[in-house]
Amino acid sequence: MISYNGNLVAQSDITIHQNRAFLYGDAIFETLKVLDGKVLFIEDHYFRLMASMRIVRMEIPMYFTMEYMEQKVVELVNSLNLNASARARLTFFRKPGGYYLPTDNNTEFIITADTLDTPIYHFSDTVYxxxxxxxxxxxxxxxxxxxxxxxxxxxxxxxxxxxxxxxxxxxxxxxxxxxxxxxxxxxxxxxxxxxxxxxxxxxxxxxxxxxxxxxxxxxxxxxxxxxxxxxxxxxxxxxxxxxxxxxxxxxxxxxxxxxxxxxxxxxxxxxxxxxxxxxxx
Structure with a gap:
């Protein structure tokens, strides 16, 4: 189960040979820690994502607010029954079209998630x-x-x-x-x-x-x-x-x-x- 443009689906059915993230690395992502139904540091993640998309000239969907972002991440985590702690990844990529020069600066996004073993941050003193x-x-x-x-x-x-x-x-x-x-x-x-x-x-x-x-x-x-x-x-x-x-x-x-x-x-x-x-x- 993933979240594709805000919808929970089994798979995205993205045509990979047209996908700009696959073809050119034309994508921005955020890795998020979810704890007890809350995305930690959500404001910092959201504003970094928005700034990054502006820098690479991706169009930001008008509906994609900070509240919407957290809602969709938590919705996916809950649907996967990932319990107390999870890692989520939110990836934005430009829509298909063009070569190095895109023909469309509008974007799509995918959210994936998996479980984490420890809820709060754990201190490790093993050899590193x-x-x-x-x-x-x-x-x-x-x-x-x-x-x-x-x-x-x-x-x-x-x-x-x-x-x-x-x-x-x-x-x-x-x-x-x-x-x-x-x-x-x-x-x-x-x-x-x-x-x-x-x-x-x-x-x-x-x-x-x-x-x-x-x-x-x-x-x-x-x-x-x-x-x-x-x-x-x-x-x-x-x-x-x-x-x-x-x-x-x-x-x-x-x-x-x-x-x-x-x-x-x-x-x-x-x-x-x-x-x-x-x-x-």
């Missing part, structure tokens, strides 16, 4: 090793900050990580600075300074990144900064962690020969879960 992925780079441009379906860097990087027994890889931009992980934003603690790459360096404008920045800025004794991170900085860091809306916060325990603690990551995650329980997100 990363290294740099150097085969391809993230470009320093606005498109890199959007969730488009062109994810070949992340796909080839994931294959590289799997082949080398790594849990994840860190991606570099064309200035050879570290911008993000394969599946989320990167944060680095060095002394009392928490640093994350700025969006202008090419990282995803992440929803969980925004939540962590807001929480960290209220954390006593921590200075929060958006600044470029070089590979050499990783060796001097006290703590590294990855953020996304599905996992929440994933501590990195090892990069090459350097091992890290996870004290700040644990503290931020506890505050994040507290906000969720109080209905503040």
């Amino acid at each position: 090793e990363v290294d740099l992925f150097k085969d391809f780079y993230v470009t320093k441009q606005l498109l890199s900050s959007l969730k488009t379906v062109n994810k070949m860097v992340q796909i080839t990087g994931s294959i590289f990580a799997n082949e080398n027994g790594l849990n994840n890889c860190l991606l570099l931009n064309d200035d050879k600075n570290v911008v993000e992980a394969l599946q989320g934003n990167l944060f680095m603690l060095m002394d009392n300074k928490l640093i994350t790459p700025p969006v202008v360096d090419g990282c995803l404008n992440g929803i969980m990144r925004k939540q962590v920045l807001a929480i960290a800025k209220k954390h006593e004794g921590i200075i929060v900064e958006e600044a470029s991170i070089s590979p050499f900085d990783l060796q001097k860091a006290d703590e590294l962690f990855i953020t996304n809306v599905i996992v929440g916060i994933q501590p990195i325990t090892k990069y090459r020969k350097k091992e890290y603690n996870n004290h700040l990551a644990l503290g931020i995650l506890k505050k994040l879960n507290a906000q969720i329980r109080l209905g503040l997100v």
Whole structure:
């Protein structure tokens, strides 16, 4: 069961050889966490989606309000009996027509969903090793900050990580600075300074990144900064962690020969879960 243009159907019957998402990667998507009938961070997801569609010049349906978006996501989750917690994906793509130049900027959308094992964010202190992925780079441009379906860097990087027994890889931009992980934003603690790459360096404008920045800025004794991170900085860091809306916060325990603690990551995650329980997100 999926939601196709707001209707629950068994399948979309989309003609794949005409679909622009398949042919040209002409699509934008959002990955959402649904908890107890509510889409977490719905306002942030909605406005990022709207901004992304405007940037790539997709027409936004007039009826597609934030309330409509949440209603349709929750409707699908309930129809699938996914219980307390679910992952949903909302994908917008342009209607068929044209080659690189579309003949129609109007859009369609599909929502899919599957279950998640844990309702609130779970803290993992198991070994989590990363290294740099150097085969391809993230470009320093606005498109890199959007969730488009062109994810070949992340796909080839994931294959590289799997082949080398790594849990994840860190991606570099064309200035050879570290911008993000394969599946989320990167944060680095060095002394009392928490640093994350700025969006202008090419990282995803992440929803969980925004939540962590807001929480960290209220954390006593921590200075929060958006600044470029070089590979050499990783060796001097006290703590590294990855953020996304599905996992929440994933501590990195090892990069090459350097091992890290996870004290700040644990503290931020506890505050994040507290906000969720109080209905503040």
